[in-house]
Amino acid sequence: xxxxxxxxxxxxxxxxxxxxxxxxxxxxxxxxxxxxxxxxxxxxxxxxxxxxxxxxxxxxxxxxxxxxxxxxxxxxxxxxxxxxxxxxxxxxxxxxxxxxxxxxxxxxxxxxxxxxxxxxxxxxxxxxxxxxxxxxxxxxxxxxxxxxxxxxxxxxxxxxxxxxxxxxxxx
Amino acid sequence: xxxxxxxxxxxxxxxxxxxxxxxxxxxxxxxxxxxxxxxxxxxxxxxxxxxxxxxxxxxxxxxxxxxxxxxxxxxxxxxxxxxxxxxxxxxxxxxxxxxxxxxxxxxxxxxxxxxxxxxxxxxxxxxxxxxxxxxxxxxxxxxxxxxxxxxxxxxxxxxxxxxxxxxxxxxxxxxxxxxxxxxxxxxxxxxxxxxxxxxxxxxxxxxxxxxxxxxxxxxxxxxxxxxxxxxxxxxxxxxxxxxxxxxxxxxxxxxxxxxxxxxxxxxxxxxxxxxxxxxxxxxxxxxxxxxxxxxxxxxxxxxxxxxxxxxxxxxxxxxxxxxxxxxxxxxxxxxxxxxxxxxxxxxxxxxxxxxxxxxxxxxxxxxxxxxxxxxxxxxxxxxxxxxxxxxxxxxxxxxxxxxxxxxxxxxxxxxxxxxxxxxxxxxxxxxxxxxxxxxxxxxxxxxxxxxxxxxxxxxxxxxxxxxxxxxxxxxxxxxxxxxxxxxxxxxxxxxxxxxxxxxxxxxxxxxxxxxxxxxxxxxxxxxxxxxxxxxxxxxxxxxxxxxxxxxxxxxxxx
Numbered sequence: 001x002x003x004x005x006x007x008x009x010x011x012x013x014x015x016x017x018x019x020x021x022x023x024x025x026x027x028x029x030x031x032x033x034x035x036x037x038x039x040x041x042x043x044x045x046x047x048x049x050x051x052x053x054x055x056x057x058x059x060x061x062x063x064x065x066x067x068x069x070x071x072x073x074x075x076x077x078x079x080x081x082x083x084x085x086x087x088x089x090x091x092x093x094x095x096x097x098x099x100x101x102x103x104x105x106x107x108x109x110x111x112x113x114x115x116x117x118x119x120x121x122x123x124x125x126x127x128x129x130x131x132x133x134x135x136x137x138x139x140x141x142x143x144x145x146x147x148x149x150x151x152x153x154x155x156x157x158x159x160x161x162x163x164x165x166x167x168x169x170x171x
Numbered sequence: 172x173x174x175x176x177x178x179x180x181x182x183x184x185x186x187x188x189x190x191x192x193x194x195x196x197x198x199x200x201x202x203x204x205x206x207x208x209x210x211x212x213x214x215x216x217x218x219x220x221x222x223x224x225x226x227x228x229x230x231x232x233x234x235x236x237x238x239x240x241x242x243x244x245x246x247x248x249x250x251x252x253x254x255x256x257x258x259x260x261x262x263x264x265x266x267x268x269x270x271x272x273x274x275x276x277x278x279x280x281x282x283x284x285x286x287x288x289x290x291x292x293x294x295x296x297x298x299x300x301x302x303x304x305x306x307x308x309x310x311x312x313x314x315x316x317x318x319x320x321x322x323x324x325x326x327x328x329x330x331x332x333x334x335x336x337x338x339x340x341x342x343x344x345x346x347x348x349x350x351x352x353x354x355x356x357x358x359x360x361x362x363x364x365x366x367x368x369x370x371x372x373x374x375x376x377x378x379x380x381x382x383x384x385x386x387x388x389x390x391x392x393x394x395x396x397x398x399x400x401x402x403x404x405x406x407x408x409x410x411x412x413x414x415x416x417x418x419x420x421x422x423x424x425x426x427x428x429x430x431x432x433x434x435x436x437x438x439x440x441x442x443x444x445x446x447x448x449x450x451x452x453x454x455x456x457x458x459x460x461x462x463x464x465x466x467x468x469x470x471x472x473x474x475x476x477x478x479x480x481x482x483x484x485x486x487x488x489x490x491x492x493x494x495x496x497x498x499x500x501x502x503x504x505x506x507x508x509x510x511x512x513x514x515x516x517x518x519x520x521x522x523x524x525x526x527x528x529x530x531x532x533x534x535x536x537x538x539x540x541x542x543x544x545x546x547x548x549x550x551x552x553x554x555x556x557x558x559x560x561x562x563x564x565x566x567x568x569x570x571x572x573x574x575x576x577x578x579x580x581x582x583x584x585x586x587x588x589x590x591x592x593x594x595x596x597x598x599x600x601x602x603x604x605x606x607x608x609x610x611x612x613x614x615x616x617x618x619x620x621x622x623x624x625x626x627x628x629x630x631x632x633x634x635x636x637x638x639x640x641x642x643x644x645x646x647x648x649x650x651x652x653x654x655x656x657x658x659x660x661x662x663x664x665x666x667x668x669x670x671x672x673x674x675x676x677x678x679x680x681x682x683x684x685x686x687x688x689x690x691x692x693x694x695x696x697x698x699x700x701x702x703x704x705x706x707x708x709x710x711x712x713x714x715x716x717x718x719x720x721x722x723x724x725x726x727x728x729x
Contacts, residue, residue: 023292027282028213028220033540034283035299038292046655048664055595055656058277060293064666111219112210122210126220133442144358145208146221146441 003047005072008032009040013049013073016065018089020131023061029127044069079164086157087135090165094118095128096137096158097165099150110145179329182499187329190503194366194510195343198359202347205354212545215352216284216526218439222357224449227436229361231267231453233515234432235260236367236461238317241512244462245469245489249479251414252401253466260462262420264454266427271437274428275446277592278437285523286434286584287531290606293591293654294599296535301606303531305580306431310520311559313430318563320487321513325506327484327491334564340510341560344517345553352552353439356518363511370508371464374493377501378471391474411630422633429585431523468493521559525551582636583609590644597644600651605644612639 026037049069053062098117132138137154247256291299322333395402440446472489479486529548
């Protein structure tokens with residue numbers, strides 16, 4: 001029997017489901033204060049919704065969903081399900097699309113410009129961009145500031161799911 | 172034969188003032204540009220978590236090329252000799268590399284900005300507060316020491332009281348950090364390093380061309396200066412007092428692992444790669460470029476100016492002495508390098524203190540979210556810049572005292588951090604007790620009325636910090652309630668993939684294996700079975716369990 005979870009707890013579970021499963025993803029991506037994030041993850045683990053990758057070293061800060069955790073999350077829509085198959089969310093797609101546009105317009109692709117073009121806050125963008133780099137959709141360069149570029153894989157996925165951007169933008 | 176010290180001419184003063192003015196304008200411009208990149212607390216205190224390898228390496232090189240170092244390294248080369256001075260610096264580079272590779276990725280994953288936050292995240296608010304105050308007091312000393320170092324050099328050079336010569340530097344530091352936060356500190360560090368490298372190498376080339384190279388030096392300094400073990404002899408190889416390699420290694424370990432300004436650079440790294448490689452490049456670069464050449468500068472000062480002393484020149488102002496002999500223009504450049512050295516090292520600790528005061532103290536007391544405290548962060552930055560300067564200028568003894576205290580206070584944080592990440596049985600009570608006992612123990616050891624002091628006679632404070640903190644943390648952890656995952660009743664649930672539609676990644680499979688392995692003890696020659704029998708005779712954890720936690724990771728009920 002599952003107790004009622006708070007919005008913050010559900011957001012953590014959703015973040016893990018979408019592959020953003022480090023503690024820093026909850027802090028930067030969800031805007032939770034670090035201590036609050038620690039408190040919530042401990043509570044969720046003790047209740048059996050999530051489990052840590054280990055209890056020493058950096059494994060302590062990586063999380064996975066359990067059957068119970070997955071069970072309380074709302075089902076993905078068919079559109080989200082398709083994106084999830086490629087490890088993406090709608091937000092990732094918006095960011096990829098914004099970067100592609102900036103690239104075509106030959107504008108600088110740094111945090112402020114991508115944030116403005118995609119509508120994702122700069123703090124949250126850190127998590128999204130790090131994730132997209134991790135799964136190979138973006139590459140990073142820049143001696144001082146971080147500049148990103150869309151990779152062949154990123155372009156392929158963007159083209160594949162482009163139709164979904166229009167629908168999400170309309171809504 | 173020592174040369175007479177040349178007088179300070181008007182031409183020289185103009186050269187120094189114009190050079191400084193140009194340098195400060197450049198710094199302010201960088202502050203203004205980086206200020207535009209700030210839109211929130213993470214940008215201000217952690218460079219938007221996108222700081223590059225180059226900037227991380229620059230900041231760490233800048234920390235090695237510190238105001239305190241440009242004063243201390245030449246002095247050590249004169250006292251201990253050239254090679255022991257280089258050996259004193261190498262352990263810092265080694266520890267820095269270990270820090271980056273070993274815990275850089277961990278710090279990035281925690282989402283924290285401060286070491287105190289890490290303590291709070293894992294061990295509760297008591298440990299967080301203890302760590303916050305230890306950090307702030309410690310870093311006040313570290314930062315004030317930069318102004319003291321710069322002030323001593325400028326005093327030898329100009330004869331002016333150093334409150335005058337360091338005032339402008341303090342105002343500039345405050346301004347550019349107010350504007351650009353960690354971004355400004357990182358980019359400024361890179362720019363300041365360019366001045367530093369040219370200045371530090373330039374002075375050696377100038378001295379070599381003007382007076383002579385190593386042969387000339389060897390003829391004009393006592394033999395111990397270039398002896399492999401210097402004046403320290405074989406006691407440099409082992410021991411517990413300050414003048415040996417193991418103690419240097421331990422002391423650097425405590426300063427690096429326990430210090431907020433090393434932490435914040437890891438938290439700001441844009442990738443694990445940047446967090447690992449940046450410190451390695453910074454440590455090696457600082458050793459090769461700065462430690463070696465600064466030690467040589469000390470030897471040149473000795474050869475040119477004769478033995479330092481109250482009637483001749485201050486041993487900690489070797490660069491000031493060399494500047495007196497340099498032609499106008501060149502001296503200005505070296506001065507800028509010296510100012511750059513002080514500023515590169517003053518910046519990170521000030522940001523570090525400010526981040527701790529804002530996030531760990533102000534936000535906790537005011538119950539504000541970190542995002543709402545950007546202005547408070549900026550004000551704290553200016554406040555700490557001013558306070559450290561005031562301490563450095565009006566209470567030199569206090570600055571030196573706080574530097575010593577700083578190293579003492581950071582040690583227990585470093586030790587509890589390592590125990591906390593390595594041993595799951597370490598409890599919140601153990602950490603809190605370890606930090607407090609470590610700090611008290613070190614302070615008693617340091618200030619115990621004894622001639623010579625205990626730390627000179629028996630063992631340096633670092634060893635005391637290590638011993639007391641480790642023992643108290645482990646012993647108290649055995650008798651206090653651990654975190655839930657270290658309880659015998661805890662059974663970690665089994666994970667699933669990211670979603671029912673996603674493939675299960677390698678890390679998930681690895682995790683499943685790991686969880687399974689928790690149920691199996693490491694059973695070398697049946698040792699674990701025998702120890703387990705001893706363990707479950709009583710309900711309290713045994714000393715052996717605390718000392719050998721890996722052997723004891725099996726829970727009875729699993």
